[in-house]
Amino acid sequence: MADSALPGYYPEFYSFPPFFTRQPNAASWSSQLVQWRAFILAYCRAHKLWRLNLLDALDSPLFHNKAINRKLPLPVVREIITDLTATSNAEWTSPDKSAAYIFWRTPDDFATLLYTYIDDTGQKGTVLTLHELTDGDNTTDQEWYGMEQAMLVRCLNVLVKRGVAQVFSVGDDKGVKVW
Amino acid sequence: MAFRKLDLTPALRPLLLPNETLLFVQDAVGLYEGRYKVPNYQNGSAYLTTHRICFINNEEPRKYSAALELKDVERFELYNGFLKSSAKITLFLRPSDPSLLNSASRSASRSPTYTPIQTPPRSSTPSQSFNINRQWICPICTFPNPFPSNFGPAIPIPPCLTCGVKPNRTVLDAVVNSPAPTPKLTAEPSSDSAQLQAVIDKSKNACPRCTFINDHALRNCEICGEVLSSDNIDESLASGGAVARNESPGPAYLGSIPLGEQIDSVKLSFRGGGEKSYMEKLKGAMVQRKWLLEQAPATPAVTSGAANLTLDSDPASIGGTPEVTERVVGIRGLERQSRNLRINNERTIAGAFEDLEALMSRAKEIIALAESFATQLSDNPSLANSDAKEALSNSANLLALRPTDFTVTKDQISSSSSTSTSLYHAELARSVADFLADDRRSILKKEGGAITLVDLWAIYNRARGIELISPSDLENAAKLFDKLQLPVRLRQFKSGLLVVQERNRTDEKIAKSVLAWLDSLAEAEAWDLETDQRWGKSILARDAAEKFGWSIAVATEELEMVEESGVLCREVGIEGVRWWKNPWMSD
Structure with missing residues (x-):
């Protein structure tokens, strides 16, 4: 059984067939939902998945346990993602709900991380391009490395709201200045 | 002696005696004793059966219920009610003098419509004991009826017990004028054997009809059921027979009705109306006097014996004039010819009834046989095919069925009462509950404690055979069930499915048993798949149905109910819904 070989972020329930059926019992469902939320976030974090295309994800190990041949149905996936958006852990990329950004940390948390990083590296007051932040050589070990730009803007907007940053366009790219 | 203890069925209906049939039910009835209301017996249902009037209190049926034997009822009359006083039926009881009671219950010959009679105790008047041994032969059906003990010119003649036709007064007069059968046999010492018989008669308890020598203690002949000579009866009465029936056999009486005392009349007060139909049915029951049938000799030999006896004493009883035995011609000859013809007819008819009675007595045997078949079947493990077994036992059960036990029909319920439909439904509910609780059928047990209303409807109607009920009546x-506090209850599942189940079967109990079963399944087998070890074993509704004897619909509903309580969780797969022990709730 491949179960033991699964990475640690796979929940114990991954091998429990009813885990892939939405429980009608409200109490059961709420526990199940909590487990699914945690699992999706942990999975995306481990795989550095920023954007979840639901149709593709359905066949990924995330929603499809091949060992027991169980699959989480699309409507249930959608329901869980919708629940994630309520806590800002996800955001639909389009109104048709076919794909979503997954924030395994909330934008608020990412914003705080970014601020600390800029502060620690003494780059306050300098203009940083977004590309620099997500794909630059200096940020490879940062959590937001590889984050989609739209998501980064979303996080930076939190800083803007806090009044410690400003986002502006630099040619094709966007720049940010934190003070 | 009037009120007796009444046994109730689990559904709080009167427990009927063998051969007893329910005739009518009326609710909102109060009980009077003499002129006074009996406390605690003021709001109940009055059941009329062929044998008894049963009163069952609405509030505390087990405590306050009583039965009145119809055979203790001398006569009854209807009071129509006036202004605030409701309509009543007054039942005048026979005096509860033990010796009189004996004669009443044994000879059971009085018609209910008699005016109360001040008969002295039977043993003191020779004419009484004389009449006891007499019979009059019905000219219509030739059934030998017991002679009314208080026969007199002013007394109306009772109808024949079998055909219900009142005989001509001359028939009874003829019996009175003819010599009594008992002395006739002993007082004709024409031969040695007769003399011998007379000697035997004196020492032993010989039957006047079939000459079988009975034991001293017996009052009815063992062979033919004929009432034995009055001398013997009186002896036995004096020597302990009366003692046994004396006064109050304590526990049989009810506390709150002063039963040791003599009650000469009892009133049923019909607060909710319905007295007219009740009266009608009561009248019918009193005329039919079904309780006599138990005491009537059942063996066919009796009829033939009686017929022979009739023929022996024929000249006296029919014509009342001594028959001349010489050969006659002319009109007399014709008359005689026609009489012979009539005698022949009587024989034929008697023979025919003999067959009928034989059939009746056989019917009981056959029913007993069928019942024993049914039990044999249910005990027999060799019948592996459960379907066949079920079919067999069903047919055996049907054969053994006594529909009168539980059938309630609309005509048993008063139509004048405004609440008649609800009373009908209440009675129906009781009868269904009795039907379900019946040990011989044990329907609920077979169905795992719950049966869908549709299945119940089918089974119940099949058991009734006739007078089928509509689904809506059954539903109502x-x-x-709940209101009547019956041992079963109706339950509606989430999907709307209605089932009837035992009252003590609660959701928790079911959840517990399902859980225990799942645990035992998980332990019972070593599963090579790791998942199965950790999560236990899953079941389908089909498995549960098999395990608990439910129907699939019931099983599904029950499992969903258990899921609702959080014990189970589901997994929807290609093969349907599988059920697992719920790990989310155990945290």
């Missing part, structure tokens, strides 16, 4: 009746 089933809705009353």
Whole structure:
């Protein structure tokens, strides 16, 4: 059984067939939902998945346990993602709900991380391009490395709201200045 | 002696005696004793059966219920009610003098419509004991009826017990004028054997009809059921027979009705109306006097014996004039010819009834046989095919069925009462509850404790055979289970499925048993798949149905109910819904 070989972020329930059926019992469902939320976030974090295309994800190990041949149905996936958006852990990329950004940390948390990083590296007051932040050589070990730009803007907007940053366009790219 | 203890069925209906049939039910009835109301017996249902009037209190049926034997009722009359006083039926009881009671219950010959009679105790008047041994032969059906003990010119003649036709007064007069059968046999010492018989008669308890020598203690002949000579009866009465029936056999009486005392009349007060139909049915029951049938000799030999006896004493009893035995011609000859013809006819008819009675007595045997078949079947493990077994036992059960036990029909319920439909449904509910609780059928047990209303409807109607009920009547009746505090209850599942189940079967109990079963399944087998070890074993509704004897619909509903309580969780797969022990709730 491949179960033991699964990475640690796979929940114990991954091998429990009813885990892939939405429980009608409200109490059961709420526990199940909590487990699914945690699992999706942990999975995306481990795989550095920023954007979840639901149709593709359905066949990924995330929603499809091949060992027991169980699959989480699309409507249930959608329901869980919708629940994630309520806590800002996800955001639909389009109104048709076919794909979503997954924030395994909330934008608020990412914003705080970014601020600390800029502060620690003494780059306050300098203009940083977004590309620099997500794909630059200096940020490879940062959590937001590889984050989609739209998501980064979303996080930076939190800083803007806090009044410690400003986002502006630099040619094709966007720049940010934190003070 | 009037009120007796009444046994109730689990559904709080009177427990009927063998051969007893329910005739009518009326609710909102109060009980009077003499002129006074009996406390605690003021709001109940009055059941009329062929044998008894049963009163069952609405509030505390087990405590306050009583039965009145119809055979203790001398006569009855209807009071129509006036202004605030409701309509009543007054039942005048026979005096509860033990010796009189004996004669009443044994000879059971009085018609209910008699005016109360001040008969002195039977043993003191020779004419009484004389009449006891007499019979009059019905000219219509030739059934030998017991002679009315208080026969007189002013007394109306009772109808024949079998055909119900009142005989001509001359028939009874003829019996009175003819010599009594008992002395006739002993007082004709024409031969040695007769003399011998007379000697035997004196020492032993010989039957006047069939000459079988009975034991001293017997009052009816063992062979033919004929009432034995009055001398013997009186002896036995004096020597302990009367003692046994004396006064109050304590526990049989009810506390709150002063039963040791003599009650000469009892009133049923019909607060909710319905007295007219009740009266009608009561009248019918009193005329039919079904309780006599138990005491009537059942063996066919009796009829033939009686017929022979009739023929022996024929000249006296029919014509009342001594028959001349010489050969006659002319009109007399014709008369005689026609009489012979009539005698022949009587024989034929008697023979025919003999067959009928034989059939009746056989019927009981056959029913007993069928019942024993049914039990044999249910005990027999060799019948592996459960379907066949079920079919067999069903047919055996049907054969053994006594529909009168539980059938309630609309005509048993008063139509004048405004609440008649709800009373009908209440009675129906009781009868269904009795039907379900019946040990011989044990329907609920077979169905795992719950049966869908549809299945119940089918089975119940099949058991009734006739007088089928409509589904809506059954549903309405089933809705009353709770209100009537019956041992079964109606339950509606989430999907709307209605089932009838035992009252003590609660959701928790079911959840517990399902859980225990799942645990035992998980332990019972070593599963090579790791998942199965950790999560236990899953079941389908089909498995549960098999395990608990439910129908699939019931099983599905029950499992969903258990899921609702959080014990189970589901997994929807290609093969349907599988059920697992719920790990989310155990945290």
